[in-house]
Amino acid sequence: MTTTTVLGYARLPGLMARMTGDEKHAMAAASTVDVLWVLYDRVLNVRPDNVDDPDRDRFLLSKGHGPAAYYAVLAAKGFLDPGSLGGWRGRDSPLGGHPDRLLVPGVEISSGSLGHGLPIAIGVALGLGVRGRRSPRVFVLVGDGELDEGSNHEAIALAGRLGLERLNVVVVDNTSSTHGWPGGIAERFRVEGWATRTVGARDHDALYSAFTAPHPGRPAVVVARLEGEL
Amino acid sequence: METVLTSRDVFAETTIELLDTDPRVVVVLADISASMFDVAAARHPGRVVNVGIREQLLISTASGLAMTGLRPVVHTFGSFLVERPFEQIKLDLGHQDVGAVLVSYGGSYDMSGGGRTHQSPGDVALIDTLPGWTVHVPGHPDEADLLLRAAVRGDDRVYVRLSGQSNAQPVAGEGVRVVRPGRRGVVLAVGPMLDRVLAATAAMDVAVAYTSTVRPLDGNGLRSAVLAADRADVVVVEPYLAGTSAYLVNAALDDIPHRLRSVGVSREFELHMYGTPEDHDAAHGLDVPGIAGAIRSFMEGGD
Helix, strand or coil, rough: CCCCCCHHHHHHHHHHHHHHHHHHHHEEEEEEEEHHHHHHHHHHCCCCCHCCCCCCCCCCCCCCCCHHHHHHHHHHCCCCCCCHHHHHCCCCCCCCCCCCCCCCCCCCCCCCCCCCHHEEEEEEEEHHHHCCCCCCCCEEEECHHHHHHHHHHHHHHCCCHCCCCCEEEEECCCCCCCCCCCCCCHHHHHHCCCCEEEEECHHHHHHHHHHCCCCCCCCEEEECCCCCCC | CCCCHHHCCCCCCHHHHHHHHCCEEEECCCCCCCHHHHHHHHHHCCCCEEECHHHHHHHHHHHHHHCCCEEEEEEEEHHHHHHCCHHHHHHHHHHCCCEEEEEEECCCCCEEEEEEEHCCCHHHHHHHCCCCCCEEEECCCCHHHHHHHHHHCCCEEEEEEEECCCCCCCCCCCEEEEEECCCEEEEEEEEHHHHHHHHHHHCCCEEEEEEEEECCHHHHHHHHHHHHCCCCEEEEEEEEECCHHHHHHHHCCCCCCCCEEEEEEECCCCCCCCCCCHHHHHHHCHHHHHHHHHHHHHHCCCC
């Protein structure tokens, strides 16, 4: 299943089009694609050859909806055979409308129902500490609409209070939450003790800088905004 | 005077010992029983996690801990452990295919004086909608100790249902065991129901069988007990929703013409009543007279 192929960012539209059938609009529709690309290309210590290494970084895609961008990035980075993208959602495909960790190497969690990834990440971050793993970081991608789920707020509060430094959340904000977040999304994390940064969701250098900025003794959230674009 | 330990005390003692001896063990709590682990938490930094009053996070945290190779023991009252975060149990443990040992306390209505909010007669039925779970319903604190140790040794998904209701003595062994022979049929008592079933059937010529493990249900053991009796008349007495195990009893006796009566907490009504657990037993027909009446009428009905 896994290959050693490594394809560049410019190949992502073609890879996504194998699933969505529309290269022209695929990138614009994928709110998460730049965040995913920067994480896998420049930030995460995870590759097809270390998906079982206990010291790898963990990336948890909590927002399992619209995973075409995720699959495309995994294919570009060699976790998936690009040829497998075309049959997605089919009976014999490991790639479905929501990812299944049992079917795809490198996928850390199965997701789809919203509000599960960040709470699971609390346990992963705590567990890595108990196991004495110093290096691995935990990144979680959630959507702004997903934050409606109360389970996230259980996790945001506890992570802040425990000072889970290895935990990093990126909220892709395309203002899809029905009732919104007066005061801004970052504020919800800041009051709980998180380090916060707000950047453009398409700005690769700003994303990289936000993902790698130190946040000693606290978890960090990066709000990646798409306002005005969608 | 010797102090009698409840299954909740035994849970804390045994789990603390396992924390001391098995580096895989982590305990995840949501305030309930947390003070029982204060000393152990200080001795094992990071290995006793109290998430506060956050039961969705309770289960999800256990999921993440298991993903790093640890063995989470997760505990609160049954209503808040199984019913409130049920989707987390379904997805974060089941669908992710990671293991945990969930240990509830409170049975169906140990806290009857607290009202419906702290009662969970549907917990086993709910867990039973998910594949791959082992469910233990120990009838004595000593059984709870052994079952908990065995559960923690594994890496699968186990639900241990603890209650303040208890039999006077533990029953040795595993699976479905006949504890008193008889000819007219078989009464299978689950966990804390054994003593009252023995009392209810004292004057009846029926076999009494026992199990503290209901998932998987020992169908072969049950079948042997039924084949040893004169008639394939079976009564199952469970301390949670009536009929929860009926489909498995029928499956075990698939090729034997048989009759089955399911006794348990009624599915027909919500009491809206406080009082003692014994009051609730009586209301659901789970006291000695209620069980005796159900068995007698069923056995007579077969004539």
